Amino acid sequence: MTNYIDTDLLPDIKVVGVGGGGCNAVDRMIRARIPGVHFVACNTDAQSLAQSEAPDRLRIGEKLTKGLGVGGDPARGERSAEESREELHNLLRGTEMVFVTAGMGGGTG
Numbered sequence: 001m002t003n004y005i006d007t008d009l010l011p012d013i014k015v016v017g018v019g020g021g022g023c024n025a026v027d028r029m030i031r032a033r034i035p036g037v038h039f040v041a042c043n044t045d046a047q048s049l050a051q052s053e054a055p056d057r058l059r060i061g062e063k064l065t066k067g068l069g070v071g072g073d074p075a076r077g078e079r080s081a082e083e084s085r086e087e088l089h090n091l092l093r094g095t096e097m098v099f100v101t102a103g104m105g106g107g108t109g
Helices: 019-031 046-050 074-083 085-092
Strands: 013-018 037-043 056-059 097-102
Touching: 013 019, 013 085, 019 037, 019 046, 019 097, 037 046, 046 056, 056 085, 074 085
Parallel strands: 013 037, 013 097, 037 056
Antiparallel strands: none
């Protein structure tokens, strides 16, 4: 028996991975093929972000970090998010439900 899910009936759900740990979690969810969810990766580290399997990727804090991450400094991570506030807002516009995943071990997540 085939289970068919009409994705038009599902709410607009996004899972946003923030930082290295969050992006790794999103990649695992993508590989698990969770239906009806849109995945997004956000990071200050350009190299790490380029490795993500997420269809949408946002490098936050481009001016502050120049793509080199925040070096484990949560204050720089916060400033990076503030710098990219408009891009984050646009990314989430119209979304009905958002789940944020982060490892909480470095400075970005």
